[in-house]
Amino acid sequence: MYDNNPTIPDLNKPLEESKQGEVFFKDQPVVNEDGKKFYIESYGCQMNFSDSEIVASILAESGFAPTRIMEESDLILINTCSIREKAEQRVRQRLREFDKIKKEKPGTLVGVLGCMAERLKTKFLEEEKLVDMVVGPDAYRDLPKLVAEAEGGQKGVNVFLSREETYAEISPLRLSSNGVSGFISIMRGCDNMCSFCVVPYTRGRERSRNLFSIIAEATELLENGFKEVTLLGQNVDSYKWENPETKEVVNFANLLEAVAKVSPEMRVRFSTSHPKDITDEVIHTIAAYENICNYIHLPVQSGNSRVLKLMNRTYDADWYRERVESIYRIIPDCAISSDIIAGFCTETEEEHRESVEMVKWAKFTYSYTFYYSERPGTLAARKYEDDIPLKVKKRRLQEIVDMQREVSYEQNQKDLGKTYKVLIEGNSKKSKDQFKGRNSQNKMIVFSKKGDCKPGDYVMVKVNEITSATLKGEIVS
């Protein structure tokens, strides 16, 4: 899935293609050497990856040790995504592969977690006989019990969606982390009803997590050497939590400020912002704190107002443009990225051109682009015909991608000669002699190692070479 996005890895958005299905536990100590072991693979958005860390924590508590080696596990878990049809196909293909292991090692249990589990519920057990457990995103506390049931030969199912569950006090087991950057879920579910989207059905109602538990988690990350947190939610701007004692209502701007104050040394990122909900107060808060990164992922979905209406995004193109103007006015060096869907129901060529134009107008540094994939049960599936031929969808998608590449290149060119504060994340993919890290605008910069700097350090890097996808530079102090 995320079919067509070859380039910049981005902490604030769906993980890159290469990371989909990535196995966790890079250097994870084995919690319980003699006990049972579990293996977990994740697909989809960062919320899912973050959930896998909660699942790992719950299983570790009940005596399961994590393993990266599927063949030696007693329990294979796959945390699934339903956002597009391709994402589901990929999971089914993985299940075929798990089947082989089950045959070689009878007794191995297979559990399907996440959005696809929620969408298909017990139907999964009929369709995929090898699955022993089906567990929805709000039922992870029940996992130890469901595993026990499955061990006893019963199928374990819990797809109950909660109005309250936020896993607030569970300390996630940081699995795939580079030790520098960590995710914190600040809310769950979604109350928007974008007509194309399956998330409200798979994740349930929106609910915000207790502010103090978020601050505690950020503090714990800081104490463990982390230097960056990314606050996650489907629509972070509608974060709203009422302190039961003082009755004070905390909004997203207040939350951002509170997290920024944990330490000036810790960068704060967040995703996803919704154009209808992002306020000037939020933008001013970003501007006010050096450690809140100047980067906003603000998915437009379409550049045309009629299509936006059909999508039920509840803003039009002018509204979107006004929000972008406010961002650039208040934070002149802010980077904005987007999600765009090509070939939504009834989209005309002219309307599609408006999406292409929006990329240019808004100067997105990056766009995650998808062609429309009808999802069963959504408003669009019920109301509109999926009438744009696949070939046309793909061509339109390519036109958006091409425009984005041009715009990214132009933007990167402006970075030539500039010096940025970069947080070192680790070795670059290509060479052990080079580090990679991001600037505040979330652009990845690759540069040669110098002195004794190490991952987690901030360094000043001057950009001296660019492509449409990456910046290269050198440490200047």
Ligand code: SAH
């Ligand atoms: N909450 C986020 C989006 C989460 S889903 C937001 O509102 O922006 C990530 C992206 O997947 C969406 O922004 C959208 O661009 C894309 N997407 C969602 N449903 C889709 C579908 N049915 N077909 C194609 N792309 C889809």
Ligand code: SF4
């Ligand atoms: Fe889906 Fe819209 Fe909610 Fe995003 S805001 S998760 S696109 S329903």
Ligand code: F3S
């Ligand atoms: Fe995320 Fe996919 Fe679910 S994008 S919320 S894992 S449908």
